[in-house]
Amino acid sequence: MNDSAALSNKKKKKYSVSRLHDRTSTTLLTVALVIICIIYLFPLLWFVLSSFKPGSELFAYPLTIFPKNPTFNNFKEAWTSLDFIRYFGNTLIAAVGTTVLTVLASATCGYAFAKYNAKWLRFFFVCIIATTMLPTEVIMNPTFTVIRSLGLYDNLAGIIIPSINTATGIFMFRTFFVSVPDDLMESARVDGASDGTIFFKIMLPIARPIIMTLSIFSFQWRWNDYIWPLIVLNDPKKYTLQVALRSLVGAENINWTILIAASVISIIPILLVFIVFQRYILDSGATTGLKD
Incomplete structure (x- = not known):
């Protein structure tokens, strides 16, 4: 009986470790995917937002991502x-x-x-x-x-x-x-x-x-x-x-x-x-x- 209980506890521990490992792997992969998406989307986002900037703001220093005075005149x-x-x-x-x-x-x-x-x-x-x-x-x-x-x-x-x-x-x-x-x-x-x-x-x-x-x-x-x-x-x-x-x-x-x-x-x-x-x-x- 004791051997059966010990075997059951070992299986539970292995299952818990496996779930923790899977959860950690999933989290790391998700974070990596988000970082890659940001790297790809950031230039496109800057490009689209720049289309709403007036000429005086487009090359103003320091550069800003979001337009301060958005306009559709462009x-x-x-x-x-x-x-x-x-x-x-x-x-x-x-x-x-x-x-x-x-x-x-x-x-x-x-x-x-x-x-x-x-x-x-x-x-x-x-x-x-x-x-x-x-x-x-x-x-x-x-x-x-x-x-x-x-x-x-x-x-x-x-x-x-x-x-x-x-x-x-x-x-x-x-x-x-x-x-x-x-x-x-x-x-x-x-x-x-x-x-x-x-x-x-x-x-x-x-x-x-x-x-x-x-x-x-x-x-x-x-x-x-x-x-x-x-x-x-x-x-x-x-x-x-x-x-x-x-x-x-x-x-x-x-x-x-x-x-x-x-x-x-x-x-x-x-x-x-x-x-x-x-x-x-x-x-x-x-x-x-x-x-x-």
Whole structure:
């Protein structure tokens, strides 16, 4: 009886120590996560709050985080200084068009690389992944030559077309489709489904988390793109938002209050897209339609 009680006490002590250890680990990890979040969010917070500061306060010493006399005049001046409606429209066309085509091209390529057995496909996939080791600046010159030869210079299509194929998107879809059991495809073929039907009605729906993830990334890349639109576009009426913001920087001086306010306005669409679609990233349906 005494041995049983002693054994029970030992188990209780081990359980208490284990709970204390887990609680300590959780607390330390939480504190570390909070510190990292603060480090990342502090510059963004300073940037947003600075957009509400008048010019006399923006560079006043000592620097302050919160504006003493907050004003919305910076946003009004920024909105009237730039033709935001036109630039938003140009950027939206480029970002949405590229995103849709990127998702479709990446999904089809990823599906082919994952589900079709051919040696040349494997070699081609390696070649595509190898392009991620090339800096973007290396391929800008030949890409620009092709775009100009096709008559797409100073055209929004010249921004969209070169950005459709992305090795990252192909790799994401290929990795996902590899994890989908072949039994799902074989069952569909037994029911008379063609490859096109299998892809559009079975594979794409269960790849929704990858579609949403790549859509967010692609939209963000194209919305924030600056160098390539600056090279391709010459007509100010066709400028994207990031190129138009550059026009606020003068040769001798910079109106920082308007530039910061305009930059804050430009990030609002990206923030809204992420807030709306982020929940889809966590969804998982790779085994939809299958039974154990």
